[in-house]
Amino acid sequence: MSERPQRLQKILAQAGYGSRRACEQLILQGRVRINGQVVTQLGVQADPQCDVIEVDGKRVQLSEEHTYILLHKPAGVVTTRRDAHAARTVMDLLQSVSAAVFPVGRLDADTTGALLLTDDGELAYRLTHPRYGVPKTYLVEVRGEVGEEALRRLREGVLLEDGMTAPAQVQKVRYLAGRRTTLLRLTIHEGRKRQVKRMCMAVGHPVVRLHRERFGHLTLHQLPVGAWRYLTDEEIVALRRAVGLAS
Numbered sequence: 001m002s003e004r005p006q007r008l009q010k011i012l013a014q015a016g017y018g019s020r021r022a023c024e025q026l027i028l029q030g031r032v033r034i035n036g037q038v039v040t041q042l043g044v045q046a047d048p049q050c051d052v053i054e055v056d057g058k059r060v061q062l063s064e065e066h067t068y069i070l071l072h073k074p075a076g077v078v079t080t081r082r083d084a085h086a087a088r089t090v091m092d093l094l095q096s097v098s099a100a101v102f103p104v105g106r107l108d109a110d111t112t113g114a115l116l117l118t119d120d121g122e123l124a125y126r127l128t129h130p131r132y133g134v135p136k137t138y139l140v141e142v143r144g145e146v147g148e149e150a151l152r153r154l155r156e157g158v159l160l161e162d163g164m165t166a167p168a169q170v171q172k173v174r175y176l177a178g179r180r181t182t183l184l185r186l187t188i189h190e191g192r193k194r195q196v197k198r199m200c201m202a203v204g205h206p207v208v209r210l211h212r213e214r215f216g217h218l219t220l221h222q223l224p225v226g227a228w229r230y231l232t233d234e235e236i237v238a239l240r241r242a243v244g245l246a247s
């Protein structure tokens, strides 16, 4: 077990109640109790070994064993735990998984590729925090023939409405003359909303197709579209180490 006492939102995240931010919301909404007392402040600490922590009246179980899943997300599926509009979600593809996993970050509905799901809230929080700069590699098909100037701008940083993007690695894979599109391989270390599409649009090349090949060091290998697999122990250790968590 990790050090104790700890901040309440960290304990809840580790117990699988979502990201640390989502857990802060649970606290602010008055849904969390420690030893029978409702807690609505964020600085409060608890000892998960001794204190009785409840969410919505249910005792929080700290599981030592977390579940880590890599999904080959198909197009047309929404990255969310639940969808009020009854769209098909990534969770529909994981119906045989009993753990309360949730997606780490987001892929747009039309984006395909590597999506990590876990119930390890602390790891999820760190993997999506800009401080850790986890690399994400995309194969991108964009309209038109991408020239040197656009490549340079993508590499050095593009001004978007939420600020400059951090330096990215960009490789021109090839120009597809028949389709009048260019294939790029692009690695970013941030995870802003629709970032790749906005970056490419900003340099004059709208995205036609977007596929995430790699998340951190995780790759899909031969995983078919729509299929998922558990991470190996080695992958879990490497992922945790990459964001400063002891294995």
Ligand code: URA
Binding pocket: 106, 107, 108, 109, 111, 193, 194, 195, 196, 197, 198, 210
């Ligand atoms: N960038 C995007 O624009 N969309 C995605 O789905 C992922 C990264």
